[in-house]
Amino acid sequence: MKGFTLFRVAGVGVMLFSLFGVFSGTAHAAQCEPPGGFPAWVKSFKAENANLSPRTLSALDGLTLNQQVLKLDRNQKHFKQSFEQFANSRITAGRVQKAQSMLRRHASLLRRIEQRYGVPPQIVVVIWGLETDFGTNMGKQDAIRALATLAYDCRRTEMFQRELSAALQIIERGDLRPSQMRGAWAGELGQTQFLPSNYLRFAVDFDGNGHRDLIRSVPDVLASTANYLKGYGWRPGAGWEPGEPNFAVLKEWNRADVYARTIALFATRLSPTN
Numbered sequence: 001m002k003g004f005t006l007f008r009v010a011g012v013g014v015m016l017f018s019l020f021g022v023f024s025g026t027a028h029a030a031q032c033e034p035p036g037g038f039p040a041w042v043k044s045f046k047a048e049n050a051n052l053s054p055r056t057l058s059a060l061d062g063l064t065l066n067q068q069v070l071k072l073d074r075n076q077k078h079f080k081q082s083f084e085q086f087a088n089s090r091i092t093a094g095r096v097q098k099a100q101s102m103l104r105r106h107a108s109l110l111r112r113i114e115q116r117y118g119v120p121p122q123i124v125v126v127i128w129g130l131e132t133d134f135g136t137n138m139g140k141q142d143a144i145r146a147l148a149t150l151a152y153d154c155r156r157t158e159m160f161q162r163e164l165s166a167a168l169q170i171i172e173r174g175d176l177r178p179s180q181m182r183g184a185w186a187g188e189l190g191q192t193q194f195l196p197s198n199y200l201r202f203a204v205d206f207d208g209n210g211h212r213d214l215i216r217s218v219p220d221v222l223a224s225t226a227n228y229l230k231g232y233g234w235r236p237g238a239g240w241e242p243g244e245p246n247f248a249v250l251k252e253w254n255r256a257d258v259y260a261r262t263i264a265l266f267a268t269r270l271s272p273t274n
Contacts, residue, residue, distance in 0.1 A: 032157035038065045041152045049165055056171045059144050059178040066149040069141065072185045073150060086258040090130060091266045099129050099270055109219055113206070117226035118236030122270040124222050126263050127192055127253065135191035138215065139184035143167060147187040147196070163187055166196035175203065175212045190214030191221040194228075202228040229253065240264050 030044035046057050081089075102125050103110065110121035132138050147167055150160035167187065170176055176189075183189040189199055194214055203212035206223035213220050226234075232252040240246040241264050250260040 029158050029161050032152060032154040038152055042148065045151070045161065045164070049168060052168055052172050056168050059168065059171055060148065063145050063148050065152065066145050069146045069149045069185050070153060073153070073155065081258065083258045083261050087262045087265055090262055091269065095129055095133070096269065098134060099125050102128070102134055103270065106218065106222070109222065113223050113226050117223070117230040117234070119226035119229050119234050120267070122267040123229070123240065123263070124225050126266040126270065127225055128222065130263065130266070131193045132191050135218070135221070138182070138191060139188070140182055141185050143181040143183050143187050143189055144178055146185055150186065160187070163196050166200050170196055170199055176215065180215055192225045194224070198228065202231055240267060
């Protein structure tokens with residue numbers, strides 16, 4: 001649901017990620033934890049998503065419950081670091097240097113993205129760096145299995161059934177194969193960690209190869225990240241620090257204030273005037 005904040009462990013440390021239930025999903029949810037257990041639930045979920053092709057639905061065949069995902073979901077801890085502690089642990093000298101290198105390496109691409117979506121290069125690169133260290137730590141969980149596990153579980157079944165349906169639609173439209181869909185334990189995908197519903201809504205084919213590939217295509221990743229921010233009201237030319245118009249958009253990327261402030265501070269440090 002919009003505004004729900006999930007605490008997770010990713011390749012770059014403990015991060016906060018806002019889960020937005022923007023995908024409409026199916027009209028009826030499969031009953032969570034039915035008497036027949038996980039196999040019965042999978043059968044019911046397939047029936048609820050019968051509009052998808054048998055080939056797509058075969059991604060659910062042979063799945064087993066992922067107990068590690070359930071354990072991680074049950075053991076989320078409240079985030080108690082101050083902004084200074086959080087920011088200092090993430091805006092490291094090495095990450096700043098890598099971000100500067102990425103700005104130079106992808107300067108032409110980032111200019112085209114800014115022209116199209118109005119989002120400055122440093123904002124896009126900072127999110128890329130904070131989420132997965134520029135694509136190096138995207139997570140290794142089988143996303144379909146992880147989402148099916150959370151969708152079967154009764155704690156947030158409707159939300160994760162929507163996300164699982166969205167993941168199957170990503171397969172259906174040919175963006176990714178099931179084997180390529182590996183990511184964080186709650187189903188986030190790609191180099192800037194999109195939930196499947198946001199992948200459907202905001203992913204763009206910026207490299208023009210016919211696929212929206214947020215795992216392997218840097219142009220698609222960076223343009224889709226900018227498109228996400230534009231979709232939530234990014235104002236070209238406006239500021240992004242707390243109290244400025246675009247800070248509210250950064251809070252739509254991640255509702256945790258310390259995370260949004262860290263994006264803003266990191267991006268300001270990368271700005272040409274600094």
